Amino acid sequence: MHQPSPHTAPLLDIAALRKSCSSCSMHQLCLPMGLDESDMLRLDSIIGRRRVRRDDTLYRIGDKFGSLxxxxxxxxxxYQANPDGARQITGFQxxxxxxxxxxxxTDSHQCDAVALEDSEVCDIPFARLEELFGDIPTLLRHFHRIMSKEITREQSIILLLGNMRAEQRFAAFLVNLSSRYAARGYSSTNFQLRMTREDIGNYLGLTIESVSRLLSKFRKEGILKVDKRDLELADFPALKILAMGADTCS
Structure with missing residues (x-):
């Protein structure tokens, strides 16, 4: 897969996505370092490719588990369904x-997964992956690290929604996006929000009006530059201070 622009995440390049794991620009994020060529070929042999159009569902709550x-x-x-039937977004991937x-x-999916844009996933049959774990200990250790990161992420969400005021929640959300884009070789300060303001509000426990007000507030304070869904983190140090719960004026 071709290398992304250092400024913004690229649109989906279908031709480039036909390449194997070893040539994928994301493999260092989702695969362990140190796999030799034969191990990489064994892993690549079990992986399928699946395209998911924008707003289409990858899997639904209750679907039988077969693949990661x-x-x-x-x-x-x-997202999951609340007791009252309302949807609660649990993450953006x-x-x-x-x-x-x-x-x-549980052997069945506990949430729905929906594409925010035209996307492609690697379909990894879990039963065959488990077979490889026995032969490739590095792969198993890496999987354990991924699970640990997921637990940490869920704990961070609980903290985000339980103890932070609205301004801090939103700032922490943007700082998190920034770090994730940077890890993928994209700009950490210029990116596009793929999710809607309504989705962001749902995730953070805020109304869409609150999200819009915070965007306006941060823009007026010179922290953000906003053009529809395009964001520039114009004063990243101030944004980090807000995310930590401090007052930028202090």
Whole structure:
């Protein structure tokens, strides 16, 4: 897969996505370092490719678990249903991240996964992956690290929604996106929000009006530059201070 622009995440390049794991620009994020060529070929042999159009569903709550999905290009959102039937977004996933680990213990998916844009995933049959774990210990250790990161992410969400005021929640959300884009070789300060303001509000426990007000507030304070869904983090140090719960004026 061709290398992304240093400024913004590229649109989906279907021709480039036909290449194997070893040539994918995201493989260092979702695969362990140190796999030799034969191990990489064995892993690549079990992986399928699946395209998911914008707003289409990768899997639904209750679907039988069979595969994990590594996001190869594009972005997704996952959500569950609250007791009252309302949807609660539980995360946004981008290139190099895994989807479907929620289903390993129950053998069925516990959330819906929907594409935020035209996307492609690597379909990794879990039964065949487990067979490789016995032969490739490095792969198993890497999988354990991924699961640990997922637990940490969920704990961070609880903290985000439980203890932070609205301004801090939104700032922390943007700082998190910034770091994730940077890890993928994209700009950490110029990117596009693939999710809607309504989705962001749902995820952060805020109304869409609150999200719009915060965008306007941050823009007026010179922290952000906003053009529809395009963002520039104009004063990243100030944004980080807000995310930590401090007052930028202090």
């Amino acid at each position: 999905y590594a996001v190869r290009a594009g972005q997704f959102k996952t 981008m290139s190099g991240e895994l989807l479907g680990m929620d289903a390993i213990s």
